[in-house]
Amino acid sequence: MNSRDKNLVIVRSVLDQGLSIAEAAARFSVSRQWIHVLLARYRLEGPAGLEPRSRAPRTHPGATPEPLRQEILRLRRSLTADGADAGPLTIAWHLEQAGLHAPSTSTIRRLLHAEGLITPAPKKRPRSSYRRFQAELPNECWQADITHAFLATGRRVEVLDFLDDHSRYLLHLRAAAAFTGPMIVDAMNTLITTNGAPASTLTDNGLVFTARLAGRKGGRNGFEKLLQAHRIRQKNGRPGHPQTQGKIERFHQTLHRWLDARPRPETIEDLQDQLDQFRNRYNAARPHRATGRRTPEQAYTALPKATPDTLAEREWRTRVDTVDRNGKVSLRYAGKMRHLGIGRAHIGEPILMLIHDDQVTVTNAATGEVLAEHLIDPTKDYQPALERTHRPRRQKPPPDPTANPRKKA
Incomplete structure (x- = not known):
C-alpha cells in the first residue's frame, strides 16, 4: 500500500x-x-x-540569489580568461570591492564545482602536508630569482623579480636580454634606496647572487659585497631544492599564467609594459590568502619594516701571484678585476695577498716583507697603494780594486 x-x-x-x-x-x-x-x-x-508532499522547506533564505550566482560565474570566467587568479577567495574579494555581499568561499567553491568550472585534482598534495615559514615583518626577508619569458619572435629573455616574504609585495620586476652581476647590484641598490635595507635575502645559488657557494675563485661577487656593506644577512637555498624559495616559485606560476593569456610582445620594451601592468595589478588589485585577504600592498604597509640587525659575515681570503711587468697584481673584488699598484721595483717578485673585506696587504712571498697596503675603492679598477712600507733596496757599492788580489796593479 x-x-x-x-x-x-x-x-x-x-x-x-x-x-x-x-x-x-x-x-x-x-x-x-x-x-x-x-x-x-x-x-x-x-x-x-x-498525495505525498515534499518535506523540503518552501523557502530557502540561505540560497545564493540568482543575480549573485551569475556574477560569481562571470567573475570566474573573466578572471580565468585574463590569466589572473580566479579561486573562491579572489572571487569573494572582487564581490566585496563591488559592494556586493560575498557568500562563504565554500559556497563559491560548491557553485563552481556544480557548473564544472573547477577541475578535480585528487592526486594534488594537500596544503596541510607542507612545512611553511613566513617572515613576521615586511623587509624581514626578500626573495629574489630570475625566470624567463618569450617574445613573439621566439627569443627567450630573462625576468628578474624581488618579492617580500611577509607580504608577497612585488618589489621589483624587470626584463632584460640577460642579467649580469652589476645589473643585480644596481637593482638591489635602487630597492634599498626606495624601500630601505632588508634584514635578509633568500636566493638560489646562481652566480649573479653568490660566488662563494659556487666554488668559484675570486671571493664574493658584487651582490654579496653589497649585502655585506649593509649588514644584510644572505640566505641561499639548497641546490636542487626549489621548495626553499617556494613563495617566489609559486609567484612565477602566477606571472606566467598572466603572460600566457596575452599575445607575446614584439620587443623587450613591450614585455616591460606588460610586466609593469602585472606588477600594479598584483600588488594593489589581488588579495592573498596568506595575508588575511589583503592585497600585498596593504600587507606591506600595515606593519613597521624590519632592518638589518645582524653583522654580516666578514670576508677573509688569501691569494698568491707575481708582480707583472707594469708593477701591478690583479685581484677579483665584488665580481670585477681590480689592479693593485705595487711598484716597478718589484717586477717578477712572487707575492702573497691577505684580504680582509676591503683591506689588502701585499707581502713578498719569500721574505714576508710588506710591499704595499690597499683599501679597495669599488668604483675604480686601479687601486693605488696607501703607503709603501717596504724599505728601498740597498744599492751595491762599487767594486774596490784593492780588494781583488787577482786584479793587476
Missing part, C-alpha cells in the same frame, strides 16, 4: 466508518495531529490532497 492509499483509508475510516480520531490513530499507528492534517486536506482538495 502506497502512502496515498493509506491516507485515504485513514480518512474514510473516520468519515465513513465513524471511528474517532483517537481510535484511528491507534489502529493505524499515526499521530492524531496527522489525522487532523489529512482530514483538512481531504475536505479542501479531495483525494488529490492526500
